[in-house]
Amino acid sequence: MRIGILGAGGMADALGTQWARAGHEVMISGRDASASATRAATMTAEAAHTRAEAARARAETAGAEAQVAGARGEVVGVRAGSWAEAAAFGEVVMVAVRQAGLTGVLESAGTALRGKPVIDVANAEGPYDPARPIAPLIRDLTGGHVVKAFNLCHVDVWRLTPPVFDGRPLAVPLCGDDPAALAAVRTLVTDLGCTPVDGGGLERAVLLEATAVFMIGLWFGGADAQAVLPPVAYSGV
Numbered sequence: 127m128r129i130g131i132l133g134a135g136g137m138a139d140a141l142g143t144q145w146a147r148a149g150h151e152v153m154i155s156g157r158d159a160s161a162s163a164t165r166a167a168t169m170t171a172e173a174a175h176t177r178a179e180a181a182r183a184r185a186e187t188a189g190a191e192a193q194v195a196g197a198r199g200e201v202v203g204v205r206a207g208s209w210a211e212a213a214a215f216g217e218v219v220m221v222a223v224r225q226a227g228l229t230g231v232l233e234s235a236g237t238a239l240r241g242k243p244v245i246d247v248a249n250a251e252g253p254y255d256p257a258r259p260i261a262p263l264i265r266d267l268t269g270g271h272v273v274k275a276f277n278l279c280h281v282d283v284w285r286l287t288p289p290v291f292d293g294r295p296l297a298v299p300l301c302g303d304d305p306a307a308l309a310a311v312r313t314l315v316t317d318l319g320c321t322p323v324d325g326g327g328l329e330r331a332v333l334l335e336a337t338a339v340f341m342i343g344l345w346f347g348g349a350d351a352q353a354v355l356p357p358v359a360y361s362g363v
């Protein structure tokens with residue numbers, strides 16, 4: 127899959143590197159072309175490194191045949207471009223810019239996102255107003271098929287290969303309306319070693335945004351946010 131990323135910061139780096147490792151073509155974009163190019167080169171090296179490590183680990187458990195299969199795959203170099211170039215490049219485009227830059231970046235991206243799957247990872251900076259959710263704003267500014275995802279976990283979680291805790295792959299809720307866009311993002315979640323979870327339509331993205339605000343508040347307060355929910359056997363369902 128060709129993945130365009132609007133952003134060259136932490137989330138672009140973490141998720142883009144994972145997808146490059148999985149064999150996708152990735153283009154990032156930022157305000158400073160030279161910094162973006164440097165970041166793209168680092169991502170390429172990291173993706174190749176973790177892919178080789180994974181192949182070695184597979185070979186140790188599955189023998190020489192797996193080693194050959196693992197060595198055959200090549201990481202396609204991560205590219206860097208302008209906002210418009212990354213938007214045009216992606217069959218799927220992830221928006222991973224700070225809220226302060228969101229509107230300007232989407233304007234610079236132009237019309238290329240219309241009709242495409244657009245991944246929205248944004249969380250509010252400053253006080254969150256649930257009357258003004260971010261996901262529908264991105265939909266309205268781009269005309270894309272927005273899927274809200276990846277906003278509930280800190281960037282370092284998205285660097286884990288894979289994000290598995292106590293033997294359980296991380297579950298990633300997705301909110302979106304378009305079946306093809308949801309299918310594409312489910313694939314990208316699975317490529318991280320995570321499990322996609324149906325979170326409902328885009329009108330429910332506001333709940334994901336509010337959940338992030340609530341959980342981050344608990345974490346910053348020193349609480350174990352994961353511990354607030356019981357196992358499913360005790361869910362009452």
Ligand SMILES: NC(=O)c1ccc[n+]([C@@H]2O[C@H](COP(=O)([O-])OP(=O)(O)OC[C@H]3O[C@@H](n4cnc5c(N)ncnc54)[C@H](OP(=O)(O)O)[C@@H]3O)[C@@H](O)[C@H]2O)c1
Nearest residue numbers: 133134135136137156157158222223224227248249280281
């Ligand atoms: N960090 C996390 O743990 C985390 C977790 C979940 C969700 N998110 C969300 O992911 C998105 C990206 O976060 P990040 O951690 O990747 O941020 P970051 O490392 O600070 O990167 C921000 C990106 O936004 C770009 N940008 C464009 N206009 C900007 C402006 N006016 N002010 C600031 N930055 C501007 C930056 O461009 P340059 O490259 O030119 O600097 C950079 O590429 C945010 O919506 C955030 O809420 C973050």
